[in-house]
Amino acid sequence: MDIRPILAALRRHRLATLLIALEIALACAVLCNACFLIVSRLDLMKVPSGVDESSLAQLRLDCDGCNESDLNARALSALRTVPGTQAAAVVSSLPFGAPSGYAGITLDPPGQAERHYGTVPHFYAGGPAAAEAIGIRPVQGRRFSSADFQPSDGAWLPLDAPVWITRPLAEHLWPGKNPLGKDFWSDKYHFRVAGILDHLAQPEPGARGVATAQWSIFLPMAPGRQLAGNYVIKAAPADLPRVLRDARAALIRAVPEGVLDLDQSQTLGDLRHRYFRNDRAMAGMLVGVIAALLLVTALGIVGLASFWVAQRRKQIGVRRALGATRSDILRYFQTENFLIVSFGIGLGMVLAFGLNLALMSHYELPRLPLYYLPIGALSLWVLGQLAVLAPALRAAAVPPVVATRSV
Amino acid sequence: MFGYYFDLALRSLKRNKTLTALMVLAIAVGIGASMTTLTVMRLLSGDPLPGRSQHIFYPQVDPDPANKDSDEPYDELDYHSAVDLWSAKRADRQALVVSSPIKVAAPGSDVPASKLDMLSATADFFPMFGVAFQYGGSWSAEDDARHSRVAVISADLNNKLFGGRDSVGRTLRLRDKDVRIVGVLAPWRPSPLFYEVAGGRFAHGHTDGFYGKPEDVMTPFFTGMDLNDGNFYQFTCWQVPERPGYLKDSPCVWVRLWVELADAGKADDYRRFVASYAAQQMALGRFSHAGNTRMRNLTEWLDYNGVVPSDVRLQTWLAFAFLAICLFNTVGLLLAKFLRRSGEIGVRRALGATRGAVFAQCLVEAGMIGLLGGIAGWLLSLVGLWLVRHQPVAYADMAHLDVSMFAVTFVLAVATSVAAGLLPAARASRVAPALQLKTL
Numbered sequence: 035m036d037i038r039p040i041l042a043a044l045r046r047h048r049l050a051t052l053l054i055a056l057e058i059a060l061a062c063a064v065l066c067n068a069c070f071l072i073v074s075r076l077d078l079m080k081v082p083s084g085v086d087e088s089s090l091a092q093l094r095l096d097c098d099g100c101n102e103s104d105l106n107a108r109a110l111s112a113l114r115t116v117p118g119t120q121a122a123a124v125v126s127s128l129p130f131g132a133p134s135g136y137a138g139i140t141l142d143p144p145g146q147a148e149r150h151y152g153t154v155p156h157f158y159a160g161g162p163a164a165a166e167a168i169g170i171r172p173v174q175g176r177r178f179s180s181a182d183f184q185p186s187d188g189a190w191l192p193l194d195a196p197v198w199i200t201r202p203l204a205e206h207l208w209p210g211k212n213p214l215g216k217d218f219w220s221d222k223y224h225f226r227v228a229g230i231l232d233h234l235a236q237p238e239p240g241a242r243g244v245a246t247a248q249w250s251i252f253l254p255m256a257p258g259r260q261l262a263g264n265y266v267i268k269a270a271p272a273d274l275p276r277v278l279r280d281a282r283a284a285l286i287r288a289v290p291e292g293v294l295d296l297d298q299s300q301t302l303g304d305l306r307h308r309y310f311r312n313d314r315a316m317a318g319m320l321v322g323v324i325a326a327l328l329l330v331t332a333l334g335i336v337g338l339a340s341f342w343v344a345q346r347r348k349q350i351g352v353r354r355a356l357g358a359t360r361s362d363i364l365r366y367f368q369t370e371n372f373l374i375v376s377f378g379i380g381l382g383m384v385l386a387f388g389l390n391l392a393l394m395s396h397y398e399l400p401r402l403p404l405y406y407l408p409i410g411a412l413s414l415w416v417l418g419q420l421a422v423l424a425p426a427l428r429a430a431a432v433p434p435v436v437a438t439r440s441v
Numbered sequence: 442m443f444g445y446y447f448d449l450a451l452r453s454l455k456r457n458k459t460l461t462a463l464m465v466l467a468i469a470v471g472i473g474a475s476m477t478t479l480t481v482m483r484l485l486s487g488d489p490l491p492g493r494s495q496h497i498f499y500p501q502v503d504p505d506p507a508n509k510d511s512d513e514p515y516d517e518l519d520y521h522s523a524v525d526l527w528s529a530k531r532a533d534r535q536a537l538v539v540s541s542p543i544k545v546a547a548p549g550s551d552v553p554a555s556k557l558d559m560l561s562a563t564a565d566f567f568p569m570f571g572v573a574f575q576y577g578g579s580w581s582a583e584d585d586a587r588h589s590r591v592a593v594i595s596a597d598l599n600n601k602l603f604g605g606r607d608s609v610g611r612t613l614r615l616r617d618k619d620v621r622i623v624g625v626l627a628p629w630r631p632s633p634l635f636y637e638v639a640g641g642r643f644a645h646g647h648t649d650g651f652y653g654k655p656e657d658v659m660t661p662f663f664t665g666m667d668l669n670d671g672n673f674y675q676f677t678c679w680q681v682p683e684r685p686g687y688l689k690d691s692p693c694v695w696v697r698l699w700v701e702l703a704d705a706g707k708a709d710d711y712r713r714f715v716a717s718y719a720a721q722q723m724a725l726g727r728f729s730h731a732g733n734t735r736m737r738n739l740t741e742w743l744d745y746n747g748v749v750p751s752d753v754r755l756q757t758w759l760a761f762a763f764l765a766i767c768l769f770n771t772v773g774l775l776l777a778k779f780l781r782r783s784g785e786i787g788v789r790r791a792l793g794a795t796r797g798a799v800f801a802q803c804l805v806e807a808g809m810i811g812l813l814g815g816i817a818g819w820l821l822s823l824v825g826l827w828l829v830r831h832q833p834v835a836y837a838d839m840a841h842l843d844v845s846m847f848a849v850t851f852v853l854a855v856a857t858s859v860a861a862g863l864l865p866a867a868r869a870s871r872v873a874p875a876l877q878l879k880t881l
């Protein structure tokens with residue numbers, strides 16, 4: 035179809051054309067970026083925790099002034115007697131629970147003049163059988179032996195401990211090198227890498243930026259001081275809610291002087307769900323914005339196209355009388371809409387990138403991937419064609435006899 | 442004249458109901474979205490202490506030996522610096538503040554013991570931050586000095602434990618010690634919980650935790666130290682503390698000091714005092730550097746911590762982009778609507794109406810659409826705020842449309858629609874009378 039007459043006609047409606055094109059451009063920019071924001075949130079929510087989430091629950095008990103060894107013994111024996119419990123262990127914290135220890139690490143021993151600062155990973159400490167219970171095993175390196183479970187120094191961790199670290203953290207600390215056997219320090223504490231984990235998310239993955247979500251360290255420690263009161267139980271996923279309920283009751287019975295932290299005593303699935311509730315709400319809101327945006331844009335196209343059709347009734351009648359078919363008229367309006375929307379999209383892509391640059395500088399977002407642009411363009415083209423369909427059909431229905439009427 | 446235009450506008454709106462509905466809907470949706478986010482934004486970025494915040498200051502010194510003079514000091518103070526600055530009594534009012542979790546029970550109440558956050562502060566806290574009491578009052582400076590076993594509780598906790606009755610004189614069990622309740626606060630919900638704000642620059646925009654509720658139990662600072670030693674959390678440490686939780690002599694920062702200074706002169710004096718304190722500590726060998734002391738006022742401190750969550754700021758931008766799209770839409774539709782009436786306008790012009798009159802009439806019509814859009818937008822913002830209240834965020838309970846935001850809704854709706862009407866109205870008023878009459 036020849037587009038020259040359409041362009042000529044549009045030139046007579048420059049203002050209205052420009053307005054629709056601008057609306058499309060803004061819609062395109064917001065649409066691309068909102069979609070990108072949604073996908074980023076959904077990606078973040080899918081972060082692998084590295085542990086066997088569906089069959090785990092955490093129980094946290096505050097017991098001021100309790101003897102830690104006695105507390106652990108009472109709690110663990112109570113938890114292990116709950117029918118359905120497959121394993122119970124002491125662990126300082128779990129992904130999506132309350133964090134137990136972020137600390138800065140250095141790659142040189144203390145006392146060195148020039149110290150190489152590593153980063154601030156999260157330290158998980160687990161008692162015997164904790165690693166097996168939560169389902170983490172090194173893909174490289176060795177498992178922990180019973181001799182590896184040393185008591186804390188009274189303040190934090192054992193002074194010298196073998197650790198497992200995640201691959202992303204290893205790659206950050208020693209890029210391109212084999213991390214097994216490497217040493218690092220935190221204050222006076224010395225650690226040696228004994229194994230590499232694929233994944234072990236921080237308790238608050240993404241809270242310090244998405245890149246750091248997996249920067250965790252897991253080390254063996256004998257339960258007692260600095261490792262008490264936080265337990266993990268494992269059960270078949272179907273049994274887990276019941277086992278957790280019974281385990282809470284058993285724990286209260288076994289340690290009546292303690293206070294069970296109900297907020298933290300949940301299945302890992304529930305903890306994950308709660309951790310991401312803001313992101314879920316934000317993604318939902320963005321979906322709402324996109325829906326409303328598309329609706330408003332479509333309504334605008336419908337309104338203006340209807341006006342144009344009404345204004346051109348006589349011309350349409352003349353064209354029909356001169357032999358144009360209904361589909362010619364239909365195609366005319368659809369091509370016209372396609373041209374305007376394309377113009378808007380062209381402008382919108384530039385705007386989308388501008389908006390993304392602004393978001394990048396203010397909200398630490400990554401760059402908008404290029405493939406969002408064709409997707410955004412395609413959806414606006416489809417939307418435009420659908421919106422113009424009803425007015426265009428009405429135009430096509432104009433009978434040729436209109437040409438002979440005076441108005 | 443206005444009445445006549447009003448009548449004309451009403452008739453015109455009734456004539457083409459679909460187009461009118463489309464425009465009202467577009468304005469309403471745009472206004473609803475932007476008013477919802479604007480209300481939340483105003484709630485979160487407001488001044489928590491109107492009229493006082495410019496007199497409230499947050500001094501900082503830097504005890505970390507590894508830092509340099511060019512670094513920002515930590516967001517909180519170590520115990521010794523905090524207590525030294527406080528004891529010097531160089532400000533009009535001063536309050537040490539620290540919070541810690543503690544087991545709380547009320548003897549004689551059937552509510553089971555629970556772990557709550559306890560705020561420990563010195564006596565000036567209440568008058569300095571204008572906190573009102575429902576029953577009783579705050580403790581005195583002597584209570585601070587004597588480590589008195591007294592407490593103030595929140596209205597919420599008083600409702601929970603004592604059914605809202607006057608509980609002054611009753612006993613509360615904190616950890617394993619008894620304290621006497623001396624006051625019950627009137628409902629108090631500062632936004633943000635400004636005296637707890639710290640570390641915002643490390644939060645990557647996840648700051649909605651700053652909008653939580655105040656602590657339910659409050660004790661004198663040194664009483665809190667006695668009651669809950671071993672259960673304190675550090676903001677950060679430059680060395681692992683010898684005994685975790687016992688932070689008095691630790692290489693950790695964990696205490697906050699707020700001071701009130703009536704005027705700029707006093708603020709300058711206090712700044713010099715903080716700097717000279719740091720220099721003196723450096724001379725004594727406790728600090729390794731003295732250059733990075735800071736003293737921001739409350740507003741500056743909240744800005745520095747970027748308290749408004751990035752999600753909320755993002756939503757606000759989105760809502761205004763959305764309003765802009767709705768506006769373009771309305772401009773287009775108004776253009777269609779006015780130009781469709783070119784014939785009618787031509788007749789009016791031919792009968793002697795001036796361009797200005799046509800322009801004014803078109804704007805009145807646009808304004809009426811704005812008013813209708815405002816009403817619908819107001820209803821939509823009520824729905825929007827209802828949605829916000831059901832979000833899992835710390836500030837959810839505070840999201841309400843107040844009278845001023847109600848007014849802003851209509852002003853914004855009418856202003857945007859009149860702005861949207863300017864261009865179409867100008868176009869319509871330029872319709873040449875003769876040309877239109879000819880086609881009739």
